[in-house]
Amino acid sequence: MTFKRLKYVLILFVGFFFFGGIPVEFGTEGAFFHGYMIPKPVIRVSLGTNLKDIRIRASSGMKIYEVDTSYRVIREDADLAEIRGAGEKLTEKYVVILAHAKERDEADELAQDFRARTGGNVFVADDESDAAGVFAVKLGDFLTRGEALAKVAELNAAGLEDVWIEREQILEDPERPIWMLIGNELESLARGSELYFIPANPESFLSLNSRSYRGFFVLKGTARGLVVVNYLNLEDYLKSVVPGELSPGQFGALEALKAQAVAARTYAIQNMGQFDRFGYDLVNTPRSQLYVGMSAEHPLSTRAVEETEGEIILYRGRPINALYTSTCGGKTEDAEKVFSGRPVPYLKSVDCSYEKQKEWPITARTPVPPITIDGRNASLDVAFLVGLGVIPLGPKPPDFRAGASFDEAVDWIREARRLAGLKDGEFDPDASALDFVSLARLLVDAFGWQDRIDELLLPGEVDFLLRDLPQVQGRDRGPLAYCFQSGLIPESVRSGDPQRTVGRAELAMALGRILRGEKDFFETGTFRSAGKGTIEVGQDFDRRTLSLSNHLRLLRTIEGESTFATKLTLLGGESVRWLERAGQVAYLEVLYPPNSNVLDRSSRYNRWQVRRTRRELGKMLGQAYAIGDLVDVEVKARGESGRVIELVLKGSKGSATVHGFQIRAALGLRDTLFVVDRAYDEQGRVDRFTFSGRGWGHGVGLCQVGAYGMAVAGAKYRDILKKYYTGVKIEKLD
Known part of the structure; x- marks a missing residue:
């Protein structure tokens, strides 16, 4: 400016x-x-x-x-x-964390008890982790880590095992x-x-x-x-x-955003003045709530805020501590199992499922048999070209295993040229037999690749690519070699007969690869519902109704692997992509999350896996726990959701017990809903840990991705909030 x-x-x-x-x-x-x-x-x-x-x-x-x-x-x-x-100049100190509590009065009670037991300087402070609304009970200060380790050993000997060291930065006086x-x-x-x-x-x-x-x-x-x-x-x-x-971009369901707005408003009201001694109420990080100013604002989420203006969540007439978690992994946890302290009646474990969940079946009339060429399913390319309208369809679909005619190939290539944005009237080849040699010439002429052959394809490369095809000579060598190099002609032809008739599926594979390299022709969106011969999708925060073609190719994709189907059952919220021809969807691909009916199934963190060597994990744990070299980790107790709520760290110099939310921080995992597998070395010692888990966050309160799943299934924001917060009411501020 x-x-x-x-x-x-x-x-x-x-x-x-x-x-x-x-x-x-x-x-x-x-x-x-x-x-x-x-x-x-x-x-x-x-x-x-x-x-x-x-x-x-x-x-x-x-x-x-x-x-x-x-x-x-x-x-x-x-x-x-x-x-x-x-x-200000920073220096550092060390403290010993004795406990966590959700409320200040609970933390004060715990601190009083620890003072009587330890006789040290025990105090309460805000927890600096992302566990919003949590207070830490600390013992200190210690000038060196060695002093803190000695104190931890003393506390362990006195029966206090669930304690650990934390380094803090402090400011020197100006x-x-x-x-x-x-x-x-x-x-x-x-x-x-x-x-x-x-x-x-x-x-x-x-x-x-x-x-x-x-x-x-x-x-x-x-x-x-x-x-x-x-x-x-x-x-x-x-x-x-x-x-x-x-994010409205990823989770663009208005009712879910309304639920988030009411929860965030309630959290802000409940925690107003939390940092009053520093001159502010909240911080702008996930320690309170993520706040980055006007750049984050979006019309859909702004609408959610405006349509719920002033509404907060109450339990027995008081604002609740509206904790929320990104992905609960199928079930939330009781608050007291994650954060120490008294049970919270509205933060109880609930299943992340919806009893009113709808199901929508989608069917394709035409089954698609696989056609394998050099280990690749050419039917995927056929479906792609059918969806784009490159391959014309009459009352009876053509046999794609049979050979293609020269005129048929020219018609398909002309339509592919049009989609690639090339000018009409510049491709009018003379008729001939359709073998791989003539197909290579057709493709080079149609898409104007002769300069690529002349300037970029080396003579030595041509000789290498055609060394087993001495019958190919003269002007045919360059185009055929270029098509081999570009993957447009099956590799098996290099050691076979390049003058045999090209099959329709082989022609489709070549044109499919060319068009995919030009641009992304797919439209994408989120499946909402289905009607008779139609589907409704969310796209760019709008809803569209799409008509399904009688020649629909229906695909499911799970973890990157696509297969054809004649019937799919959708729950709503699935990512879809499609191709339209003549105003109808002829290609519909459903990108499935893991097979599940839980509401947060669309989250990338619904399932995850982390591997760490014993040495790597031991180095992490050694910063906070005085156990020597790590030997093993043992799960001792789980909560209602299956989350680990008590974990024993076994070391060469002793053991330490970790509880609740601190387990996630200690192990560096996304959540505490996990199981542990081990691999052993030749001496029988644990060599590597594999943590297979679900969820992201502390797992307490509103499941944000679950709220989205519930909204997509048709639930209203008040129903969403009352599901995840037990026994609450939603009322407007006076």
């Missing part, structure tokens, strides 16, 4: 904390700061801590204020502010003041000040390091270094969070 007059503010920050500041004034309907109003409720989101290089730009001007016990205007109309600083450069004048800022960046008008927006946000910014110093806090309306915040947590 070019500015006629660049208003430029350069602010240099070097190692300093801001404290204090004037709070924003709140009116009846909104929060005001010198004429700029944000409708209530207002949320404060940290956009990063201990920031070093900050670039704040306004779409149409901004005011900059310095605020401490009073305020002063730094600039009335600025377009750009750059804050550059080295950031020593130097802040200086601000405005134009060519240098001045310092007051030590207790904050900077407010206020858009010049309600339609303007601010950007931080090229990422745009609604609302306004406050730049302040905290115990976590220099922080930019985004003040904005809760509903505007959700317009970014909802698509960030559940």
Whole structure:
């Protein structure tokens, strides 16, 4: 963007904390700061801590204020502010994690108990992992890992086995003041000040390091270094969070996005003020909820936010802690089995299935027998060309095992040329017998490849490719060699008879390979439902009804392997791709997830597998657990969903017991719903572990991909929420 007059503010920050500041004034309907109003409720989101290089730009001007016990205007109309600083100096310490809890009061009770048992400095802190809404009970601090390991050994001896070490970064105290450069004048800022960046008008927006946000910014110093806090309306915040947590592109079902909107709104309300001592409510990472500003917004998810405006989830009149997980693997888990603490009545294990699940059968009238050529099923190429309309179909399908005529080949090639975007009237060959030599000449002439042969195909390559075909001479050698090299003619012809008649399936294989190399002719979408001779698909956030041809070729693809079918049963949500001819679908391919009826079956993480050598896993575990060299891992207990809730790590110097959510972090896995297989070396020791599992996340609360599956099956967002959160009500905020 070019500015006629660049208003430029350069602010240099070097190692300093801001404290204090004037709070924003709140009116009846909104929060005001010198004429700029944000409708209530207002949320404060940290956009990063201990920031070093900050670039704040306004779409149409901004005011900059310095605020401490009073305020002063730094600039009335600025377009750009750059804050550059080295950031606070980081050092590190070690703590011992004793337990986790979902609620602060539970964590405080646990801390009191541990103080009595250990006599050390036990305290409660926010867990920095992605376990949203979890508090950690910690013991420390320790200056070295060795000191922490010694303490862990002491705790193990006292019967506390489920403890581990965590390294933390801390900030050293600042020593130097802040200086601000405005134009060519240098001045310092007051030590207790904050900077407010206020858009010049309600339609303007601010950007931080090229990422745009609604609302306004406050730049302040905290115990976590220099922080930019985004003040904005809760509903505007959700317009970014909802698509960030559940992509409308991949999971474009409105009712699922509505469920996500209500869950995210409830989570934000319940956890408002969680980081109040640092001057903000939530962070912009999955530690709270993923928030990346206006770039994430999408019309479909914005509609979901607007159509559920103000709605939250209540249990006995209070907002719930609306935990959600990406993929539950078929069943969610009781909260207390994953996070320590008391049972939560609305976070109970539920099956990720839908009793009202619909099924739609789709049939193809014409069975497709396999035609194998050099180990490849040529029927796939035949179906591709039928779908594109290259192969004409009459009342009776042609026999694709039989030979093709010269005129038939020319007609197919002409249609392929048209689809490839070549001009009409430039291909009019003289009639001849159709063998592989003449087919090669036809293809080279039809698609204009003679220059490729003359300039790119070496004489030595021609001799190599045709060394077993001495009967091919003169002008026929180049085209035939090029078609062999390009995979257009079966390899078996090189050691056979190149002058035999070309079969229809062999011709289809050649043209299929050519057209696939030109462009992707397939349309793609998500299957929604089926009617009589029709299917409904979701495509680019719209719905389309497609007519099915009487000559439909129906395919199923599972893990990359495609086979023909005469009947398929779909549940909704399957990815499909198709080809249309004359306004009807003649080729329909269903990309199946693993055969299952669970609602999150479409997730790539519904099933997964991870392999680690004993040495690799032992190195990971040795950072947190004082067990020596890893010997084995043993599952001791599972929860309602089958998730591992107690795991013993066996080592050469002792054992450690890991519980709940920490198992996932300790092993570096996507979820704790897994089984373990082992491979052994010649001495009988475990050499390699294979973890076969399901799910992604902690497995508690709303299953996001399951919500999508339920929405595709026809469920409304309130039904989705009441399925995954037991005994709740959905009501609108006053």
